[in-house]
Amino acid sequence: xxxxxLPDSYRLSPAYSKSVEDGAPVLATRAGDAQLTExxxxxLWRGGPFWKLSLLVTGGGAxxxxxxLLYTALTGIGTWGNNIPVAWAxxxxxxxxxxxxxxxGTFISAVLLLLEQxxxxxxxxxxxxxxxxxxxxxxxxxxxxxxxxxxxxxIFPYPxxxxxxxxxxxxxxxxxxxISTYFTVSxxxxxxxxxxxxxxxxxxxxxxxxxxxxxIFALGWRGSGRTWKNWQMAxxxxxxxxxxxxxxVHSVVSLDFAITQLPGWHSTIFPPYFVAGAIYSGxxxxxxxxxxxxxxxxxxxxxxxxxxxxxxxxxxxxxxVVYYTYAVELFIAWYTGNxxxxxxxxxxxxxxxYAWTVWLTFGLNFVVPxxxxxxxxxQRPILLWISSILVNVAMWFERFFLIVTSQAHDFLPSxxxxxRPTYVDGAIFLGTFxxxxxxxxxxxxxxxxxPISETKELKHTLEVEEARLEGR
Amino acid sequence: MRSGLLAxxxxxxxxxxxxxxxxxxxxxxxxAHMPYPVRDVLEALELPPSRVPLYSLAGGLVGASYAYLLxxxxxxxxxxxxxxxxxxxxxxxxxxxxxxxxVLLAAFxxxxxxxxxxxxxxxWTPVAEVPQFVRATSDRFFLAVDSTDPRFDFLRAExxxxxxxxxxxxxxxxLPEEEAER
Numbered sequence: 050x051x052x053x054x055l056p057d058s059y060r061l062s063p064a065y066s067k068s069v070e071d072g073a074p075v076l077a078t079r080a081g082d083a084q085l086t087e088x089x090x091x092x093l094w095r096g097g098p099f100w101k102l103s104l105l106v107t108g109g110g111a112x113x114x115x116x117x118l119l120y121t122a123l124t125g126i127g128t129w130g131n132n133i134p135v136a137w138a139x140x141x142x143x144x145x146x147x148x149x150x151x152x153x154g155t156f157i158s159a160v161l162l163l164l165e166q167x168x169x170x171x172x173x174x175x176x177x178x179x180x181x182x183x184x185x186x187x188x189x190x191x192x193x194x195x196x197x198x199x200x201x202x203x204i205f206p207y208p209x210x211x212x213x214x215x216x217x218x219x220x221x222x223x224x225x226x227x228i229s230t231y232f233t234v235s236x237x238x239x240x241x242x243x244x245x246x247x248x249x250x251x252x253x254x255x256x257x258x259x260x261x262x263x264x265i266f267a268l269g270w271r272g273s274g275r276t277w278k279n280w281q282m283a284x285x286x287x288x289x290x291x292x293x294x295x296x297x298v299h300s301v302v303s304l305d306f307a308i309t310q311l312p313g314w315h316s317t318i319f320p321p322y323f324v325a326g327a328i329y330s331g332x333x334x335x336x337x338x339x340x341x342x343x344x345x346x347x348x349x350x351x352x353x354x355x356x357x358x359x360x361x362x363x364x365x366x367x368x369x370v371v372y373y374t375y376a377v378e379l380f381i382a383w384y385t386g387n388x389x390x391x392x393x394x395x396x397x398x399x400x401x402x403y404a405w406t407v408w409l410t411f412g413l414n415f416v417v418p419x420x421x422x423x424x425x426x427x428q429r430p431i432l433l434w435i436s437s438i439l440v441n442v443a444m445w446f447e448r449f450f451l452i453v454t455s456q457a458h459d460f461l462p463s464x465x466x467x468x469r470p471t472y473v474d475g476a477i478f479l480g481t482f483x484x485x486x487x488x489x490x491x492x493x494x495x496x497x498x499x500p501i502s503e504t505k506e507l508k509h510t511l512e513v514e515e516a517r518l519e520g521r
Numbered sequence: 522m523r524s525g526l527l528a529x530x531x532x533x534x535x536x537x538x539x540x541x542x543x544x545x546x547x548x549x550x551x552x553a554h555m556p557y558p559v560r561d562v563l564e565a566l567e568l569p570p571s572r573v574p575l576y577s578l579a580g581g582l583v584g585a586s587y588a589y590l591l592x593x594x595x596x597x598x599x600x601x602x603x604x605x606x607x608x609x610x611x612x613x614x615x616x617x618x619x620x621x622x623x624v625l626l627a628a629f630x631x632x633x634x635x636x637x638x639x640x641x642x643x644x645w646t647p648v649a650e651v652p653q654f655v656r657a658t659s660d661r662f663f664l665a666v667d668s669t670d671p672r673f674d675f676l677r678a679e680x681x682x683x684x685x686x687x688x689x690x691x692x693x694x695x696l697p698e699e700e701a702e703r
Contacts, residue, residue: 279635
């Protein structure tokens with residue numbers, strides 16, 4: 050699969066190289082448009098390395114995941130370690146973790162679009178697909194933790210024969226609205242961005258069946274000027290609409306906690322704290338997926354060290370916000386002198402039976418982002434990859450202690466209890482990775498995972514700029 | 522049926538020049554086909570401003586009012602449930618779903634109007650019958666000059682296009698007998 054080295058004629062011109070002295074170029078190939086199109090479409094016709102074997106493994110794992118869900122639904126929530134008071138344990142931890150991961154995809158595709166950061170063009174498709182699949186995984190948990198998932202639609206306002214409406218003054222209908230909107234808008238954004246590339250796939254398909262398949266999904270796109278003009282406007286508007294979603298979805302999720310009375314949850318810092326944590330963990334997940342892909346498909350000239358560097362810097366920024374909120378939470382717990390707050394934050398979390406999860410989180414979330422000050426960590430894929438995994442380990446444990454400790458030890462010592470997960474809890478969490486991997490592999494095989502038209506547009510922009518710098 | 526001439530160009534700069542020359546000759550009914558959007562081409566075509574934002578705004582307004590009024594009526598009147606003496610119609614509590622409704626319908630407004638203005642989905646278009654046209658999604662730039670233009674003439678337009686950098690010029694949208702006549 051690896052590409053042959055580029056001939057010298059594709060090397061960057063001296064003037065252009067000089068203009069990008071601040072870092073690696075955002076696109077290091079000067080191959081022609083036709084060559085680029087052919088190359089980026091190749092995984093659709095030929096597949097990728099280890100694709101079939103990986104699909105078999107993850108597909109099997111996804112079936113195992115469905116089996117665990119079925120077992121839970123048929124037997125009941127008693128198969129989990131949940132108890133009273135700890136009613137929200139693994140399920141909600143996994144929910145918050147997965148939905149948080151989704152945020153980086155929207156951040157890359159929408160916020161960076163509005164900020165005209167052209168390095169987003171090579172990775173937005175990948176990141177958006179990650180968002181969609183992360184939301185699918187996240188949405189499983191609120192459903193199954195109901196115990197009777199077949200009544201889940203009660204959260205939505207529909208004219209019911211029971212003459213009832215949901216109580217919109219609670220956080221759960223907000224959650225239903227936020228997550229379904231987030232998924233729908235992300236899907237629209239992803240699909241609208243995909244249209245030109247589906248048309249390219251249709252026009253280059255080797256067989257009639259494939260041409261028809263991509264032809265149907267391309268909706269008859271012919272790249273006319275009128276279409277492009279409306280497309281650019283619609284894409285920009287979707288970017289503008291998805292941008293507040295980056296901030297609102299995890300804010301709404303955090304309100305599930307913040308509008309309750311429990312110590313450790315009832316806090317105004319929660320919305321920004323959750324959003325920063327979400328983008329932080331999402332960037333880590335994008336790196337976890339992107340770094341192996343980049344090596345396996347030999348696309349180091351399209352996803353360059355510039356991308357790695359920029360992503361690592363964003364991990365540093367959002368990670369710093371996250372550990373700043375840890376410090377503020379602890380300080381406020383002490384400063385208010387509230388006995389319930391201080392016994393939770395200063396005694397239970399720091400020294401209690403769950404203290405190891407707290408210290409693991411504090412440790413990793415302090416050390417890993419701060420490694421990103423060093424270029425060696427930002428630009429060396431293997432170190433960055435290990436860091437990205439550690440970030441998500443830490444973020445999972447952060448959600449775990451946040452959710453479990455507050456419920457385990459609330460106001461009355463008589464209602465305190467410990468929580469221990471069962472093997473079913475673990476199996477369901479493990480299963481989500483298989484489902485995610487399965488969906489992601491299908492995406493890699495059937496959709497151009499590097500945006501083709503946007504990469505060519507970026508190359509055109511860079512070439513125009515290059516010519517201007519050389520005074521041609 | 523839409524018919525006219527389809528000219529093929531190697532890059533967008535030549536295409537921009539050809540568009541300007543045709544417009545100077547008084548021929549304005551045309552559209553470019555490009556693998557990626559090039560600002561100079563879109564400017565040279567002098568297309569009317571996109572009306573997608575209006576429909577998106579309309580969608581957003583409908584979404585906001587629908588979501589808010591539904592909550593206000595459902596929780597305040599149709600199923601007025603007193604939870605701990607809290608007000609029945611609570612503005613702050615209704616804001617999150619109102620926001621989500623706004624974003625959802627504004628997004629649908631943008632996508633549906635984009636598809637409508639672009640006449641998508643579309644099963645077939647005469648320009649796609651020209652064999653070279655498959656490269657419109659790869660590396661070539663095309664200009665489709667419409668025969669509906671009152672100042673359009675097959676021979677004259679073909680001469681102008683060939684004299685201004687077109688790699689090839691083909692007729693599209695003609696019936697077989699019209700093709701033979703030409």
